[in-house]
Structure formats: C-alpha cells, structure tokens
Amino acid sequence: MAKRGKSGGRSGSQRSTAGVVEVPRGTRPDGPVEGVYYIDTGDCELIADQDNSNGWLLRINGVMSSHIDLADPLFLDFEYMRWMAALIESRWPPKDGGRLRGLHLGGGACSLARYFHAAYPDARQVVVELDGKLAEYVRGWFDLPKAPLLRLRVGEAREVTETLTADTRDFIIRDVFAGSLTPRPLTTAEFTEHIKRVLAPGGIYVVNSGDAPDLKNAREDAATIAAAFEHTLIIADPAMLKGRRYGNMVMAGSDTPLDGDPQLARRLLGGAVPAHIWDDAQVRAFAANSPVRHDPAGD
Secondary structure (H helix, E strand, O other): OOOEOHHHOOHHHOOOOOOEOOOOOOOOOOOOOOEEEEEOOEEEEEEEOOOOOOEEEEEEOOEEEEEEEOOOOOOOOEHHHHHHHHHHHHHOOHHHOOOOEEEEEOOOOOHHHHHHHHHOOOOEEEEEEOOHHHHHHHHHHOOOOOOOOEEEEEOOHHHHHHHOOOOOEEEEEEOOOEOOEOOHHHOOHHHHHHHHHHEEEEEEEEEEEEEOOOOHHHHHHHHHHHHHOOEEEEEEOHHHHOOOOOEEEEEEEEOOOOOOOHHHHHHHHOOOOOOEEEOHHHHHHHHOOOOOOOOOOOO
C-alpha cells in the first residue's frame, strides 16, 4: 500500500492506460512502454509520470507499488522509501564506503535496490520477487544493476529467507503486500526468528507496515518485532501515528540501538512529508496490549 510523497502527491493526475501490451513469450521488453501487462499473479500497469519526464509508476493488481526515475536512482518518490533509506544511511553513511549486503523481500520496480546501488556502489543486493514475469519485465524496463551487484530471485519470500545462510545480510527490508496488508506468514514471530538468523551482528530489519486508522495491524507488527529484537524504532508522519489516516509506518528492529543519530531526526523532519521517530520505549508502549503473531499450530 504505497503512498507517494508530497513531491509526487498528484498521483490522482496520473492517467491510466487501458491498452494491453503484448510481449512475446520468452522475450523481455526493451525499455518502458505504457500499458497493462499480464503477469503471473494477475496484471500490472506501467504509467508515465506526468510530473516527471523520466519517471514511471508501477501499479500491481490495482495497487500503486513503485516509482522509478530513470535519470536519477537517488530520487525516491514514495515517502516511506525515503524514510527507509534515511535509516539505513544513518547506520552506514555512504561516505564511509563499505560493501553492504542487502536483502529485499518484495521487488516491485526495485526502487530501493537501485537507490542503494547508487549510494553504495559496492553493495551486494538480492531482491526476492514472487512474480517471475514481473521480474522479467522490470529487468527489461529499468536500468537495473547486473549480478552480482543486484540479483533478482524469483520465489516466495519466506521460503527463500529460510534457505539463506546465517549472518549474511546487513539489512533486510520487508515490503511485501497482498492488497493492503502483508501476508501473515511474513509477519509472525517464527518468520522474524529466521530474519534474525540471517542478519549479521549490527544488522537492521526494516518493514513497511501498512494499516488503517485503527492501527491494529501496526500494533501487532510492532509487538512481534519488539519481542524478537532488543532495539526497535518506528518512523511515520504524525497523522499516521495518531491513527488519522490510512498509510504506512516504517518499523525496524536490531540487536544494537537505532535511535541515537540526531541527524536522522532532522533529515526526517526536513522531508517533503515530515516524519517523527518513536524510540524503543515508545514502540513498546504502542504495542503493549497487542498480541505477538505466531504461525498456526502445526506449521
């Protein structure tokens, strides 16, 4: 359930193209072309951004998923992606270099993967995408880094995560949606234990938690992450934190503190959609009366 930032807040003005684009089986499109494309899980629509001559929007099964600026991979149009990038850069400043190892659960247009490649040219990233046809299209539409810098792995996010070697990722981002919510198997305590196993010491687990104003889903997400990690954090705009609208919260967990960088708070407040940080104590208070999610008995 992606929300565009104020800089791209005129999403209602983006025209919808009804035409279906036929791509011969076994071939990959050579650059983006507006239209509807059939994919393994339904359909997606590629829409030219009317406010940005280099921009493209990707809608998957009726839900706006991603934005890409072909000329500037460091431009992120969706506010929650900017918040995720700011958090990771506060832990590992790009100026310090280093070879980050990232895992993205949920691919879409690979907006964040492109961003991190530009910010950390030596990073090694894997994007897990359930829809194989969509992964083919994204490779053909957009200028994605080649393997081993960026690998697109087709598969179900939990199944792939469970096969990964321990202590091999510096950050893991969960941005998987079926409609407006993340599939439950990717939100449980048991799955989060696999995340912890795969993260290297000092690593960060970052999730996009979409919710309605009642915040029930966000509270349960927070409770589950807080049960697994010693240190937690939430980033969101004030209206979302107060339960006044549908939207996205960015949540994070780590074995080391997350909220000690004053520059992060200033960066978030200075964005097109100003965001606040809740520290570990505030996250735990927010989640205090909500259950930790578990796999069904017998799984």
